[in-house]
Amino acid sequence: MAKNTTSRNGITEQRVFDWFHAVWRGDDEPESQESPSRLLECGTHGTAHGAMVCAHLFEARDHAVGFVENNDDPEDLQAWCGACEQLFLREGERTQAFNEFCNVRLVCVFCYATIKKRHSPLH
Numbered sequence: 001m002a003k004n005t006t007s008r009n010g011i012t013e014q015r016v017f018d019w020f021h022a023v024w025r026g027d028d029e030p031e032s033q034e035s036p037s038r039l040l041e042c043g044t045h046g047t048a049h050g051a052m053v054c055a056h057l058f059e060a061r062d063h064a065v066g067f068v069e070n071n072d073d074p075e076d077l078q079a080w081c082g083a084c085e086q087l088f089l090r091e092g093e094r095t096q097a098f099n100e101f102c103n104v105r106l107v108c109v110f111c112y113a114t115i116k117k118r119h120s121p122l123h
Contacts, residue, residue: 042108051077055103
């Protein structure tokens with residue numbers, strides 16, 4: 001993987017930075033979901049809307065790490081694992097330490113659904 005990418009789909013670090021500031025940091029007017037800049041190219045699913053997950057959700061494939069959706073807007077999918085939730089609760093907000101621990105990844109909405117199913121508790 002090239003040094004300037006953050007996922008196997010080749011999303012650049014700058015792209016993650018832009019999304020992070022627009023969505024997770026709550027910039028004044030995040031772009032709408034219909035904006036082409038909110039689309040990404042998934043190696044599995046093609047062009048799709050993006051979602052954000054912590055690195056732990058993205059990387060853990062052989063065990064569940066918990067799944068905490070941190071936004072109730074179905075148009076703006078964001079989630080992190082149980083460990084990220086614990087740190088967030090201790091820190092009380094998205095601090096620099098939290099952001100570094102979370103290490104956000106961009107995924108398409110279809111990959112997000114797969115990740116959610118993998119890491120959610122069975123009912």
